[in-house]
Amino acid sequence: MSHAASATPEQHHAFDGFDWTPENAKRVKVILARYPEVRKQSAVMPLLDLAQRQVGAQTKTQGWLPIPVIEFIAGLLGMPYIRVLEVATFYTMYNLAPVGRHHVQVCGTTPCMLRGSDDVMKACKDKGLAKGHTTADGLFTLTEVECMGTCANAPMVQINDDNYEDLDYASMTRILEELAAGKAPKTGPQIDRQNSAPVGEQTSLKEYMA
Amino acid sequence: MPKLTVDGIEVEVPAGATVLQACELAGKEVPRFCYHERLSIAGNCRMCLVEVKPGPPKPQASCALPAAEGQEVRTDSPLVKKAREGVMEFLLINHPLDCPICDQGGECDLQDQSVAYGRGRTRYTENKRAVTEKYMGPIIKTAMTRCIHCTRCVRFAEEVAGTDEIGALYRGENMQITSYLEAAVKSELSGNVIDLCPVGALTSKPYAFEARPWELTKTSGICVMDAVGTNIRIDARGPAVLRVLPRVNDDVNEEWASDKTRYAPLGLSKRRLDKPYVRRAGKLEAASWAEAFAAVKTGLSDLSGNQIGAVAGELLDVESMVALKDLMKSLGSDRFECRTDGMALPGGGAGAYRFNTGIAGIEDADVVLLVGANPRWDAPLVNTRLRKAVVKKGAKVFNVGPEVDLTYPVTQLGDGAVLGKLPKAAADALKSATRPAIIVGAAALTRGDAPAILAALGKIARAAKIGAEGFNVLHTAASRVGGLDIGFTHDGGIAEVLGSGLKALIVHGADEIDTNLEGVFKVYIGHHGDLGARGADVILPSASFAEKDGTYVNMEGRVQRSYRAVFAPGDAREDWAILRALSEVLGSKLPYDSFAALRARIAAEWPHLAEEGIAPASGEIDFGTGGDFDAAPIGRFIHDFYLTNAVARASEVMQDCSATLLHGAPALEAAE
Numbered sequence: 057m058s059h060a061a062s063a064t065p066e067q068h069h070a071f072d073g074f075d076w077t078p079e080n081a082k083r084v085k086v087i088l089a090r091y092p093e094v095r096k097q098s099a100v101m102p103l104l105d106l107a108q109r110q111v112g113a114q115t116k117t118q119g120w121l122p123i124p125v126i127e128f129i130a131g132l133l134g135m136p137y138i139r140v141l142e143v144a145t146f147y148t149m150y151n152l153a154p155v156g157r158h159h160v161q162v163c164g165t166t167p168c169m170l171r172g173s174d175d176v177m178k179a180c181k182d183k184g185l186a187k188g189h190t191t192a193d194g195l196f197t198l199t200e201v202e203c204m205g206t207c208a209n210a211p212m213v214q215i216n217d218d219n220y221e222d223l224d225y226a227s228m229t230r231i232l233e234e235l236a237a238g239k240a241p242k243t244g245p246q247i248d249r250q251n252s253a254p255v256g257e258q259t260s261l262k263e264y265m266a
Numbered sequence: 267m268p269k270l271t272v273d274g275i276e277v278e279v280p281a282g283a284t285v286l287q288a289c290e291l292a293g294k295e296v297p298r299f300c301y302h303e304r305l306s307i308a309g310n311c312r313m314c315l316v317e318v319k320p321g322p323p324k325p326q327a328s329c330a331l332p333a334a335e336g337q338e339v340r341t342d343s344p345l346v347k348k349a350r351e352g353v354m355e356f357l358l359i360n361h362p363l364d365c366p367i368c369d370q371g372g373e374c375d376l377q378d379q380s381v382a383y384g385r386g387r388t389r390y391t392e393n394k395r396a397v398t399e400k401y402m403g404p405i406i407k408t409a410m411t412r413c414i415h416c417t418r419c420v421r422f423a424e425e426v427a428g429t430d431e432i433g434a435l436y437r438g439e440n441m442q443i444t445s446y447l448e449a450a451v452k453s454e455l456s457g458n459v460i461d462l463c464p465v466g467a468l469t470s471k472p473y474a475f476e477a478r479p480w481e482l483t484k485t486s487g488i489c490v491m492d493a494v495g496t497n498i499r500i501d502a503r504g505p506a507v508l509r510v511l512p513r514v515n516d517d518v519n520e521e522w523a524s525d526k527t528r529y530a531p532l533g534l535s536k537r538r539l540d541k542p543y544v545r546r547a548g549k550l551e552a553a554s555w556a557e558a559f560a561a562v563k564t565g566l567s568d569l570s571g572n573q574i575g576a577v578a579g580e581l582l583d584v585e586s587m588v589a590l591k592d593l594m595k596s597l598g599s600d601r602f603e604c605r606t607d608g609m610a611l612p613g614g615g616a617g618a619y620r621f622n623t624g625i626a627g628i629e630d631a632d633v634v635l636l637v638g639a640n641p642r643w644d645a646p647l648v649n650t651r652l653r654k655a656v657v658k659k660g661a662k663v664f665n666v667g668p669e670v671d672l673t674y675p676v677t678q679l680g681d682g683a684v685l686g687k688l689p690k691a692a693a694d695a696l697k698s699a700t701r702p703a704i705i706v707g708a709a710a711l712t713r714g715d716a717p718a719i720l721a722a723l724g725k726i727a728r729a730a731k732i733g734a735e736g737f738n739v740l741h742t743a744a745s746r747v748g749g750l751d752i753g754f755t756h757d758g759g760i761a762e763v764l765g766s767g768l769k770a771l772i773v774h775g776a777d778e779i780d781t782n783l784e785g786v787f788k789v790y791i792g793h794h795g796d797l798g799a800r801g802a803d804v805i806l807p808s809a810s811f812a813e814k815d816g817t818y819v820n821m822e823g824r825v826q827r828s829y830r831a832v833f834a835p836g837d838a839r840e841d842w843a844i845l846r847a848l849s850e851v852l853g854s855k856l857p858y859d860s861f862a863a864l865r866a867r868i869a870a871e872w873p874h875l876a877e878e879g880i881a882p883a884s885g886e887i888d889f890g891t892g893g894d895f896d897a898a899p900i901g902r903f904i905h906d907f908y909l910t911n912a913v914a915r916a917s918e919v920m921q922d923c924s925a926t927l928l929h930g931a932p933a934l935e936a937a938e
Contacts, residue, residue, distance in 0.1 A: 123447070136430030138446040145435040 063122065063153040071111065071122040080110050084132075097133050100143055104129060104150055117194070118159040118216055120151035148201065155197035156190040158235050161214040165203040171210035172224060179228035183236075195236055208252040209245055218243040270337040285328035285339055286314050294341045297350060297379045299357075299464045300416035301329035304520060306425060311357070311416050313379065315349040316341050325349040347383075354384040357414050360395040360439075361465070368412065370466030372479040376414065397442055402432075403450030404922040405457050405525055406468050413443050413467035419459035426522065428653050428673025429453040443467070452927050454646045454907055457528040461511065461521075472532055472919045473509045477501075482508065485831035488818045489527040490581045490744035490811045491914065494519060494625065494647045495820025496527050500812050500831035507534050507812050507832055517626050518820065524646040525923065526907065526914055531812060533917030537795045539807035540836025550805065555837065559851040561804045565787040566597075566770050566852065575763045576602040578754055579775030579792065580743035580911055583816025583828070584875055586808075586841035587745065587754050588868050589856060590774050593845050596854035603756045603763045604749030606779045607903075609708060610716035610759070611750075612724070615884025617734040619750050621648075621741070621821040622883070623703045628738070629654050631661055633699035635692065635726070636676070637685065637719065638667040638710025638900045639740045643907040645821070648740065649673070664692045667709060667900040682715060683895040685722035696730035704732060707740040709903035715896035724889025734885035741821040742903060742910070744811075748819035752872060773798050774841070775808070777912040791844060793834070796912035806848070807838035810913060814840045815861060817868075817875060824880045 076084055083106060091098040104121060107129060112119025121144050130140040144150045151159070160180060164173050177200070184191055185198035206212045209221030213228070220231055220243060227246040234241040249255045258265065269278045270285075272292035279288045284307070289296045299311035309330035316328045317340040325346060328339070340346060358380060365371045397410040415434065420443065423432040429452065431445050445451050451459075460470050482501040489496035489510070497513040510531045512523035542558035543550040553561070566574060576594050578587050587604065594602045605611075612618040623631060629651045641649040649672060655661035656674040663676045666684055670676075679692055688696075696702045704727060710719050727737060741747060749755070756763050760779070764771070770787040775798065781788060782801035790802035793810040813834040818826050834840070839847075842864050849856040858864040865876070874881030908924040909915045925931040 136424075136446075138430050138433035141446065142433045142435060146437045 063120070067154060068122045068124060071124045074107075074111075074122075074125045074128045077110060077113075080106055097135050097139075100129065100133055100135065100140060101147075103132070104140070104144055108150060115154070117157050118151065118155045118197070120154050154190070156194050158195060158215050159197050159199065160185060160232075161199045161201045161204070163202070163204050163206070163210070163212055163214075164200045165207075167203075167207040168211040173211040175225040176211050176213060176223050176228045179225045180232070183229065183232045185232075196232070206252075209249075221245045222247045222249065268333050268335040268337075270333055270335065270339060272339045273342050279333045283333045285316060285318060285326070285331040285333050285337070288333040288337075289316065289328060289339060289341055296328055296341060297383050298329060299375060299379075299414060300418060302418055302421075302462065304426065305418060305421040305462075308417050308421065311414065312353045313350065313357070313383075315346060315353065317343050317345050350383040351385045354380055355388070355390075358384070358388065359390050360411075361414060362394065362411050364412075365466075368409070368466035369407075369469040369474055370412075370463075374466060375464035395439060400442075400444045401448045401450065402445050402468070403452070403456065404919060404926055405471055405529065406451060406460060407471035407474050408468060410442060410444075410467055412465050414465055415441055415443065416464055417443070418462040418464070419443060419468060422459055422462055423451070423453065423456075425657075426458070426650055426653075427453040427455045428650075428657075432459070450926055454524050454526070454642065455522060455650070457525045458512075458522050470509065470528075472529055476508050477503050483831065485812075485829050486513065487812060487831060488744075488816075488820075488826045488828035489523065490818065491524070491526040491530050491911065492645050493741035493744055493746060493821040494645050495744065495818055495824060495826050496523050496647060497826070498523060498527060500531070502812075502832045505832050505835065507531050517624075518824065518826075519647050520650075522647060522650065526646075526910070526920065529919040529923070530908075530911070530914035530917045532919055533794075533913045533915065534810050534812055535835075536916040536918070537912075538835050538838070539793055539795055539799060539805055540834075540838055541807060542837065543802075543805040545803045550802070555839075555847070558804050558806055559848055562789050562806075562848060563851050565789070565803060569769045569787075571598040572601045573767060573769040574599045574601065574772070575768050575770070576772040576774060577606055577760065577763060577776045577779070577781065578602070578604040578745060578749055579606065579773075579777060579798070580745050581811060581913065582745040582749070582775055582841070583811070583814065583818055584745075584748040584752060584868065585816055585861070585864055586774065586845070587749050588752055589842040589845040589864060590772065591752060591754050592856050592867075593849050593852075593854070594772075596849060596856070597852065601756055601763050601768070602754055603760045604745060604754040606760055606776050607708060607712045607743075608760045609711045609746075610720065611711065611739065612720050612890065613888035614886045616751065616823055616881075617737070617883040617885050618887045619739050619741075620747060620823040620883055621705075621738040622735050623701075623738050624822050624880075625651055625820075628652060628703060628705075629659070631655050631699075631701050631703040631736075632659070633695045633702045634661060634663045635696060635702070635704045636663060636665045636667065637704065637706040637723065638682070638713075638903070639705050639707025640668075640670045640672075640709070640902060640904065641705070641707075641740060642670065642672050643902075643904045644707055644740050644742045648821075662695055664695070667707070668902055670902075681899045682710065682713070682719055683897070685719060685726065686895065688726060693726070693729065696726065696732070699730070701736070702730055702732050703736045703738055705738045705740050707903060708742050709900050711739070712903065713896060713900065715893060717890050718893040718895045720889045721892025724887075727889070734883075734887055737887060739821070744818055744820075747821055747823055748817070748875075751819055751823075751875065752868075773802070775912075791841065792912070793838060794912035794916055796915060798912070806844050807834070807836065808841045808844055809834035809838055813838075817865075819875070822880055823883055825875055825878050827878060 087102045108119040130137045190197040212221040222245040231241045275292040277292045296314045298314040300308045309327045314328045315325035319338040400408045485500045487498045487500045489498045496519040497515040499511045501509045514521045544553040544561040653674045665676045773781045773790045775792040777796040777798040788802045789804045790799045791806045812831045869876035908920040914920045
């Protein structure tokens with residue numbers, strides 16, 4: 057995103073000569089096989105995602121898309137560089153600058169805000185996270201994002217590929233602490249509920265209960 | 267052919283037309299920013315909203331809505347008025363109110379349409395968005411805060427120019443138009459995005475803060491930078507040509523112009539020859555016209571007939587060449603030539619040296635064989651047509667000669683000798699084509715083995731049954747076809763004209779060849795102090811294409827008239843007047859005292875030059891008997907697109923383009 061920190065030329069050049077790892081090269085074949093040869097440009101989004109994950113694996117972070125990687129994918133798909141860059145800059149899930157090992161994306165849209173996303177944000181700040189920045193230890197990058205479609209379980213954050221829902225100050229703090237300690241906190245709702253079912257017992261359609 | 271009504275007016279539109287086009291047919295103006303006739307439909311500015319029944323009860327974008335039978339369209343209802351006001355208000359939310367310092371002012375679509383369709387006042391009190399400036403090279407000046415994201419420039423670069431360099435990054439309010447990594451836009455057609463931009467986001471860097479459109483005198487002209495004959499409008503204020511814009515001519519340039527067409531004419535005020543010069547004791551000294559003519563007379567005394575030669579340059583109009591030819595004839599010489607590059611051409615009628623398929627016609631070709639031609643540089647607007655043929659209509663292009671990026675897929679066949687035995691794929695494609703075309707360029711025809719190449723092309727044409735209508739010479743010189751039409755040629759070509767026995771040479775604007783010959787008295791008639799003027803014994807300053815009326819014949823044989831936009835500087839005079847005055851001094855007065863009389867004389871001998879348009883040409887082409895192929899590979903004819911003639915070389919913008927775009931010099935930051 058335009059207001060996020062941008063990468064330095066050195067950070068970009070570090071990925072000159074980027075190529076797939078052997079495992080990813082196999083995945084690329086599978087992805088390309090989904091589309092007809094003349095429409096292989098359709099593979100641009102899954103390939104950008106794969107490349108970002110590979111960069112992440114190499115740097116032990118959530119990965120990002122340096123310019124040499126974007127050009128590598130453009131070359132692979134026979135697309136002009138600018139067309140791939142357009143895609144990479146349009147979708148917020150593609151990172152244009154390095155992020156930390158955990159990319160904490162706090163939703164601040166209205167339902168989450170009404171349900172206490174300010175507390176969640178405060179928990180992050182108190183743990184030393186700052187919007188648009190990566191912590192000095194390289195563990196966390198904080199981004200405020202718009203609606204992630206989990207409004208029933210607001211407030212929520214997305215960290216890497218997982219959602220953490222029904223948060224408050226304490227649970228958010230605990231999640232960050234567990235992540236920092238290298239543990240895997242429980243994903244999904246952080247209170248007693250299954251997915252987005254009602255909290256506690258069923259609240260409607262009771263006449264259909266057995 | 268759907269029939270529909272627009273504001274109660276019934277119109278019938280071609281199938282596939284849009285509602286917007288139907289409105290135009292009905293004579294109703296529909297405001298628009300993103301829609302452009304020659305680009306694909308984007309539908310993202312929402313300015314062209316109209317009410318359409320049947321359909322959803324809300325205004326619809328007419329540019330992207332197909333016209334259908336029985337539609338009732340309203341462009342004058344209160345709903346439409348309100349919708350336009352709303353769209354206008356949104357567009358202006360982030361548009362700065364800097365019209366007084368914006369170069370687009372006075373010719374700005376946003377300005378005009380906000381006056382016509384806007385609310386007149388703003389209700390917006392928040393902060394406006396600001397966007398950082400983008401570097402786009404020596405030609406395009408950017409003020410991206412003014413951008414309204416119509417994406418015309420993006421679509422032009424992708425669809426017409428074929429160089430995907432401009433794109434829209436980020437999204438929503440953060441969307442920005444930029445070139446890839448903010449590099450200079452390298453397309454030779456980049457100037458067109460300045461015209462396309464409906465606001466002041468992309469403006470002309472060389473023209474920045476020069477003038478307001480209402481201060482300019484606008485004159486119709488013809489571009490002489492290449493042989494396309496681009497129709498131009500020369501905008502001048504006082505004695506200075508400030509800018510050149512294309513005029514619409516669907517048969518020639520559509521509405522595009524190459525960057526050379528636009529910015530080379532800025533060289534018209536630089537390095538000019540504005541008074542006659544005479545060489546005295548080895549040094550050129552300024553002189554009066556009388557002294558200069560006397561010096562020519564002295565130089566030519568005791569010489570007769572073919573001891574005197576003449577060469578005509580690439581930027582000349584037909585009238586100038588006819589006057590020079592008449593002068594040479596009256597001196598008893600037939601030693602004159604306009605093919606300064608030594609181009610060999612097949613024998614036959616005018617069809618043997620024209621671009622017979624036509625610039626617009628080449629769009630319909632289905633198989634094209636390029637021989638020693640780089641249309642992207644030789645004639646950029648022929649290349650856009652070829653690109654259309656390939657990309658939109660699926661034509662196949664084969665290339666013989668050096669490999670070049672023409673912005674569309676080309677099958678590389680090899681070098682000249684491959685013409686002797688064309689690979690089967692190419693030969694079969696040509697044979698089975700319905701509209702095949704052979705395009706042979708100057709790089710092939712100026713070689714020693716041009717006869718072999720032509721003979722091989724003749725064989726290919728016979729084998730594939732390609733007639734004259736499929737044979738095309740891709741000329742690069744604006745004067746060339748006109749010169750050939752009036753027979754400004756010598757049987758032995760330029761080599762013989764400059765060869766032994768030459769005692770005096772009149773060089774008329776020929777700057778691309780070395781005309782400094784040992785022991786030859788040289789008179790230079792021209793407008794720029796370039797290669798031709800160097801080493802001249804007498805210099806007679808003449809008018810450039812913008813400073814005289816003239817007739818030009820483009821590569822298709824299309825006769826077009828250009829008009830005087832400004833007067834020639836200083837003592838410089840129009841070419842025909844110089845030659846007429848000189849002829850009197852030399853004692854063989856030319857029989858015309860006015861430009862009209864000269865035109866009448868031309869019309870008498872070459873009636874087709876008296877009328878604009880293409881005169882039918884004889885289809886007979888004699889490809890000759892051939893010769894041996896030269897093993898040396900075919901080179902490029904144009905080595906530097908931006909510096910192909912004296913005017914372009916004098917233009918600082920063209921020098922800058924050449925240095926930064928072709929030779930990779932670092933871009934200079936403006937000192938502001």
